[in-house]
Amino acid sequence: MSDKQNIKIGIVIGEHSGDILGSKIIKSLSAQYNINLIGVGGPLTEKFRLKSIFNFRDLNVMGIVEPILNLRKLLNHRKKLINLFKTEKIDIFIGVDSPDFNIPIHKALKKEGSIKTIQLVSPSVWGWRQSRIKSIKKYIDLTLCLFKFEHDFYLKHGAGTFLVGHPLSYLNLPNKDDILHKYSLDKNKEYISILPGSRDSEISNMMPLYLEVINKFKDTNPDFHFLIPAADELLYKKISSYFLNEEIDITIAEGSARDFLAISNYSIVTSGTATLEAAILRSAPVICYKTSSFNYFVISKMLKTKLIGIPNLLLSRMAFPELIQSECSPQNVLDSLNALIASEDINNDLDEIKQHLEGQGFEAAAQAICELK
Numbered sequence: 006m007s008d009k010q011n012i013k014i015g016i017v018i019g020e021h022s023g024d025i026l027g028s029k030i031i032k033s034l035s036a037q038y039n040i041n042l043i044g045v046g047g048p049l050t051e052k053f054r055l056k057s058i059f060n061f062r063d064l065n066v067m068g069i070v071e072p073i074l075n076l077r078k079l080l081n082h083r084k085k086l087i088n089l090f091k092t093e094k095i096d097i098f099i100g101v102d103s104p105d106f107n108i109p110i111h112k113a114l115k116k117e118g119s120i121k122t123i124q125l126v127s128p129s130v131w132g133w134r135q136s137r138i139k140s141i142k143k144y145i146d147l148t149l150c151l152f153k154f155e156h157d158f159y160l161k162h163g164a165g166t167f168l169v170g171h172p173l174s175y176l177n178l179p180n181k182d183d184i185l186h187k188y189s190l191d192k193n194k195e196y197i198s199i200l201p202g203s204r205d206s207e208i209s210n211m212m213p214l215y216l217e218v219i220n221k222f223k224d225t226n227p228d229f230h231f232l233i234p235a236a237d238e239l240l241y242k243k244i245s246s247y248f249l250n251e252e253i254d255i256t257i258a259e260g261s262a263r264d265f266l267a268i269s270n271y272s273i274v275t276s277g278t279a280t281l282e283a284a285i286l287r288s289a290p291v292i293c294y295k296t297s298s299f300n301y302f303v304i305s306k307m308l309k310t311k312l313i314g315i316p317n318l319l320l321s322r323m324a325f326p327e328l329i330q331s332e333c334s335p336q337n338v339l340d341s342l343n344a345l346i347a348s349e350d351i352n353n354d355l356d357e358i359k360q361h362l363e364g365q366g367f368e369a370a371a372q373a374i375c376e377l378k
Contacts, residue, residue, distance in 0.1 A: 009037065010037075013040075014031070014041070015098045016099045017064070018064075020047075024046060024049045026102075030169075030370060031053050032053070032367070040053065042055040043056075043093055045061050046061055063082060064082070083106060091113075097123060122146045125149045131154065146165050148165060152315075152361065169364045174285075176263075188264070190268070195228055195270065196230050197230075197231050197342070199215050199219070210296065215233075218338045234257075234262035245257055267286045272288040274292055281316055281319075290314070292313070313327055313329065
């Protein structure tokens with residue numbers, strides 16, 4: 006019979022990358038507690054007997070306009086979660102990423118007095134909307150930071166912080182021959198991965214651009230083959246639909262991002278965590294970002310940093326091209342890709358990334374949560 010303490014944890018996860026991270030902290034906490042997990046998560050977190058009260062994809066919205074269009078549903082979901090967590094008298098709340106959705110939950114639960122509030126993945130408070138640090142400091146007991154520069158920002162402002170580090174720091178390069186065999190790919194070809202994003206809106210924004218890039222690049226570079234991973238079955242179908250009337254030899258596969266990046270020396274990546282994954286797997290990324298004109302107008306007024314790509318933020322320099330909004334044209338993507346292919350310094354930049362990802366790990370983070378008063 007287990008002598009571990011029983012605890013009830015509320016969790017909110019809104020996207021695939023958050024599901025990976027959330028499952029890691031729950032696994033580490035499970036080593037110390039008998040956990041009853043409630044809330045909403047993805048397939049990895051649901052393996053810990055979580056029965057999500059709605060589909061986590063409902064929270065997967067971004068920018069300014071998309072959340073407004075889905076505001077009623079988001080507010081209803083949040084109200085339902087807050088009521089659930091209060092009724093079930095949870096001991097710990099863990100919000101994973103999705104800060105605009107999760108911070109009000111932290112605030113509501115903190116007023117209950119006894120609930121420990123944890124945020125896994127820091128909001129980009131160091132880069133924009135820095136005033137949020139006041140709410141974070143007041144309502145969140147501990148933020149588990151993936152990067153040291155985030156951790157240092159929290160320490161500077163006296164907010165509760167723990168440097169968990171990024172799990173990609175432990176990622177080993179897979180065997181390229183095995184991957185080529187798995188997807189029936191030609192070992193004599195060179196490969197470029199395109200990662201259009203893990204949100205439906207990102208696919209809609211970016212795939213027309215990437216389709217034009219593929220067509221133009223293949224005209225003059227027949228020895229290259231493009232690979233496009235899809236985060237799930239729905240996104241696989243959406244991405245594939247762009248090629249129904251195209252005579253282009255490409256490979257699209259579900260859940261294959263790391264495999265594809267590992268055999269691609271170069272990649273074209275929609276800004277986000279995938280840019281870091283590309284760099285760790287030694288696939289030099291062209292970092293692209295495009296949103297609605299209104300979204301960009303609002304976001305650009307709040308930005309406090311000139312860099313948006315995580316690899317560049319870690320290196321504190323523009324090591325990898327960033328093409329934002331109007332600069333993100335097919336020709337500019339092509340020019341940036343060709344510049345990376347011609348670069349003699351890119352391997353040194355890729356070598357440097359991994360040392361910026363280290364932290365104390367998820368087991369130590371679980372212990373820090375246990376020790377919160």
